[in-house]
Amino acid sequence: MEELFSKVLQVNVRCRDCEERKANIRVIINLQLTTSPVHKRDLLVRLTDDLDPYFLFNLSISEEDFQSLKVQQGLLIDFASFPQKFIDLLNLCYSEQESENPRFLLHLSCQSSMLEGPANFSVVETNAFKHLNHLSLHLVQGSDKEIKDYLAVRLSSLKVEKQALETKLKKTEDDLSRQLSYAQQTLSEKSKELDKLRSEWTCQSSSLSNRHSQELQLEREKAVELQSRLQQQIEQLRQDLESSHKKSSQQLHSRVTELEASCRELTERKYKNESSIRDLKIKLVGAEEECQRSKQQVLSLRRENSTLGTEVHEKERLVNQLQMRVAVLDQEVKDKDQLMRRTKEVLEATQQQKESVEENAENKELQMKKFESTVKTLSEELIKANGIIKKLQGEVRGLVGKIKVKNTVTVSQEKLLQDTSEKLQNVEKDLQSAQQQVITKDEQVSKLKEQLELTVQKLNESSEVLKTNENVINWLNKQLNEKHLSRNPQPPQCVGNPSVLSTTPGLRAQFYPQTVKPVICPGKTVDVTPAEQRAVQPASRQIGDYPGLDSKYFERRDDSIPIYGLSSNLLHRDPGSCSLLS
Structure with missing residues (x-):
């Protein structure tokens, strides 16, 4: 079964001896394909009310039924294009139901006063001249079994x-x-x-x-x-x-x-x-x-x-019992009606006899003296007939009282049925409220997800800021090293007095040497006199542009702590080269 259309539409409902009202009714159109024994296509039209579970009208249109419908209502389309055209008309009604003066309207009319039995579902176009009826379908109210099947399907879908x-x-x-x-x-x-x-x-x-x-x-x-x-x-x-x-x-x-x-x-x-x-x-x-x-x-x-399901089953049993009782009472009422009709016929016959007797009496007033005996017998018969009529009237009054009692019983039973239907409606409302609560919980969970994502993003941003700070510090240290090395060129044989940097994340220290001491390479001894030392010291002060500590503070010691940031090839050289000052 393929579902072609399912929407809630505004329908004008008309019942006998009732005012016209507007109701929101769900219109469902399904296409049913059957292959055994013959390949057939049936169009199923169903009207339901989301607020009333007992509201159910069905119509099944086969290809043969559509041919008769086409002839009756003068349709110009085939059965293959009929579902789409019908859906287009329903969509037009749906699009114009919000306007003040809609052009296309839906009518549901029923001959009974309580929207029971067969009903006509029609699509009407209104204009200034008249109402044009485009399509009219004769729907049948769903039986108890169909209503139970529909409610079972609804319950399974909700579960x-x-x-x-x-x-x-x-x-x-x-x-x-x-x-x-x-x-x-x-x-x-x-x-x-x-x-x-x-x-x-x-x-x-x-x-x-x-x-x-x-x-x-x-x-x-x-x-x-x-x-x-x-x-x-x-x-x-x-x-x-x-x-x-x-x-x-x-x-x-x-x-x-x-x-x-x-x-x-x-x-x-x-x-x-x-x-x-x-x-x-x-x-x-x-x-x-x-x-x-x-x-x-x-x-x-x-x-x-x-x-509630058990209560509904019990109520259904009670309803069936009450319906049986109502049927028995209806049969008794019919029997009593037959008795009443017979008594009426007897009364009419007696009245006719009475009229004939009165005519005879008027015609034969002149012959009263001759027929006094016959008149006396007739009067006695009339008295007997009047007694029989009074007895029949008393019986009729007793039957009328019994009928009134039965009517009160049926009214009370109808009230019980209405109470059970109201309880079922309350249960459905409770189910809808539970579904709404579940939807609100989903929204709250989604909000919590968004807040968690925001916190995770903030944490990622903070880690990225830390990484960028570390990269900036490393880059600044490298720039300072390069500037210092470019301003103080190193001798070709060995490196002396390099700028010492600490590239640890978040920490930086730098010493600018002022003087250049002679570098002593391993394996060579150089003798320096005090006069040469005095000559070297003022020259070294003239060469150093940046204020800082003396180069002897950077000599390599066994108990010194290595400074981070220097490359391994500068810290560890071969014994043939000069010793690096850290």
Whole structure:
């Protein structure tokens, strides 16, 4: 069976002795193909009401039926194109049902007063002159079995939708839990990286401070030893060292403040992310509670549905019993009506006899003296007839009272039927409200998903910002190295006094050497006299453009800590080359 059309349309309903009203009725058109024993096509038209489960009208149109319909209503199309043309007319009615003066209307007329039995479903076009009836179909009300089958199909479809919604809820819960676990893992990794950065920063700052204090102590001892010989040179060196030390300390302080600010920002971001994750956890717990409540409500609704189904079956049994009683009472009423008719015929015969007697009496008033005996006998017969008539009238009155009692019983039974139908409508409304609650839960779950995605995006953005900061720091360190190397060219045989950089993420330190000492290569000994040393020192101060520490602070020691950022080929050279100063 192929469904061609299914929409809720506005239909004008007309019943006998009732005013015309508008109702929203679902029109369903299906095409049924049957191959056994002969290949046939039947068009099924069904009218249902979503609010009234007992409202059901059906019509099956075969090719033979369509030929008679075509002749009766003067149609100009074949059976193959009839479904599409009929759907086009219904779509025109659907498109114009919102307007004030619609051109195409749908009418459902019934000869009974309660919309029962056969009904005519027609498509009417209105204009200023008249109403044109395009198509009129004779629909039949669905039987009890057809209504039960229709309600069973509706219940099965609702159950399938409910199961699909439950599976969808489970999937969303699993996805949310996975996303939460992934977010927690990323947060823990980021916190570990922050702790590593802090530990590295503290270690490097402590090593730099220790090295600086040792170097200051060595300088002071040398200054005391050379005070007698070179006071002026030492004072100049002291001033230079103090200025370079101030500059380097200022640079280190500025770098420390920058690092503290970045650490504060990172901690603030971490706290914000933790607070957002807590809020999301709280929302997730609330959503889970609401899901459990909705599941409990669904279970209670299922139980109510089962109890209501049993009640409906009991009511149907009662209705069948009452219908049997009504049929028996109808038969008794028919019998009583026959008795009444017979009594009426007897009364009419007596009245005719009475009239004939009166005529005879008027005609034979002159002969009263002769026929007094006959008149006396006739009067006695009339008295007897009057007694029989009175008895019959009493029996008729008793029958009328019994009929009134039966009418009251039937009215009470109709009230019971109306109560059961109202209960069924309430149950359907409860089912619709449960479906709406499930839809609202789906919307809340989708909102929670969006919030989780936003938090994950924020975490990714923060990690990207950290990576970009690290890349910028590395690039700046490389640029500073290149500038310093370009300004201080190295000798061809060995490298002396390179700028020392720390490329650790989030930390950077640099020393600018001022003087160039002769590089001692392994395996060679060079003798330098004190006069040559005094000649080299002012020259080295003229060559160094950047203030910094003396090159002896960069000599390689066994107990020194390696500085990060230098390439391995500079730190480890072969023994034939000169020793690198770190």
